[in-house]
Amino acid sequence: MMNNKRYYTFNRFLKEKLSVKVRKVSVTAGFTCPNRDGKVGYGGCTYCHNPGFTPPGSDGRKSIRAQVEEAKLRLRDGGFRGKFLAYFQAYSNTYAPVNTLRMLYDEALYDDDVVGLAIGTRPDCVPNEVLLLLEEYAEKHHVWVEYGLQSANDKTLKYINRAHDYARFEDAVKRTQNRGIYICAHIILGLPGEDEAQMYKTVDRLSQLGIDGIKIHHLQVVKGTVLEEQYHNGEVGVFSIEDYVSLICNVIERISPRMVIHRLIGDIRDDLLVAPRWTISKGEIISCIDKELKRRDCYQGIGYQG
Numbered sequence: 001m002m003n004n005k006r007y008y009t010f011n012r013f014l015k016e017k018l019s020v021k022v023r024k025v026s027v028t029a030g031f032t033c034p035n036r037d038g039k040v041g042y043g044g045c046t047y048c049h050n051p052g053f054t055p056p057g058s059d060g061r062k063s064i065r066a067q068v069e070e071a072k073l074r075l076r077d078g079g080f081r082g083k084f085l086a087y088f089q090a091y092s093n094t095y096a097p098v099n100t101l102r103m104l105y106d107e108a109l110y111d112d113d114v115v116g117l118a119i120g121t122r123p124d125c126v127p128n129e130v131l132l133l134l135e136e137y138a139e140k141h142h143v144w145v146e147y148g149l150q151s152a153n154d155k156t157l158k159y160i161n162r163a164h165d166y167a168r169f170e171d172a173v174k175r176t177q178n179r180g181i182y183i184c185a186h187i188i189l190g191l192p193g194e195d196e197a198q199m200y201k202t203v204d205r206l207s208q209l210g211i212d213g214i215k216i217h218h219l220q221v222v223k224g225t226v227l228e229e230q231y232h233n234g235e236v237g238v239f240s241i242e243d244y245v246s247l248i249c250n251v252i253e254r255i256s257p258r259m260v261i262h263r264l265i266g267d268i269r270d271d272l273l274v275a276p277r278w279t280i281s282k283g284e285i286i287s288c289i290d291k292e293l294k295r296r297d298c299y300q301g302i303g304y305q306g
């Protein structure tokens with residue numbers, strides 16, 4: 001067991017690595033996405049509605065520095081005395097020429113309280129020159145690259161219009177490894193057409209890949225997406241709390257004990273969420289997960305297929 005949690009939390013990882021409490025602050029840098037502007041596709045992933053994934057306050061119309069400063073002040077007012085990671089979250093945050101990226105990342109690292117970067121992007125958006133740039137930052141800062149994958153099943157990736165396959169993700173991971181950059185993969189549990197066996201296969205493949213972290217979301221239907229149409233047509237279902245708690249515990253058991261779990265459930269702005277409309281808070285669901293792991297007397301990695 002790890003502290004009072006039965007899985008390796010991101011908070012614990014940061015405390016171990018940086019010896020200080022660290023919070024991520026989201027910034028919106030005005031990027032777009034090659035799966036929206038036609039470079040690799042149009043329309044984007046079927047579940048994607050970026051404002052739904054962007055916390056209030058990370059406003060792309062303000063400068064990066066202003067966004068970080070505001071978030072910092074908010075957290076300081078609440079009594080937080082630790083350090084910060086600037087989280088480039090919305091859209092594909094490596095989708096620009098290297099000089100532009102350098103300018104934006106430098107701006108986020110404007111003071112010593114910002115100890116690093118977390119950069120969300122697509123696996124087909126990291127040419128080697130971008131990885132070289134991130135490697136440079138990783139020499140002095142704490143740097144994560146977060147790759148959207150969602151599933152290791154190519155049929156699913158096609159259905160949700162990701163416009164890349166699993167091999168593309170694996171190639172990005174291999175080119176990112178051994179550069180001092182931490183790698184996280186995002187997955188969604190409950191994607192259309194996937195049964196539990198397919199979800200476990202995704203988790204097992206990621207565990208075996210030697211990446212550092214995983215961020216898990218349950219399928220959430222957001223207003224204005226293709227997924228919303230599919231949901232109303234009855235093509236797509238969502239989890240009950242009970243079913244999700246049971247599934248996520250099975251998933252935690254299979255995750256390599258070395259991998260950090262950044263997140264266990266999705267987190268969409270309430271005003272944009274269509275389904276599932278769970279009646280208890282995120283904190284209460286995490287508590288249900290903790291209780292279920294304890295009831296089973298199991299923990300992360302007990303069923304790791306390494």
Ligand code: SF4
Pocket residue numbers: 033034035036043044045048049050090091092122148162
């Ligand atoms: S890759 Fe990301 S930003 Fe682009 S459409 Fe898909 S979810 Fe949206």
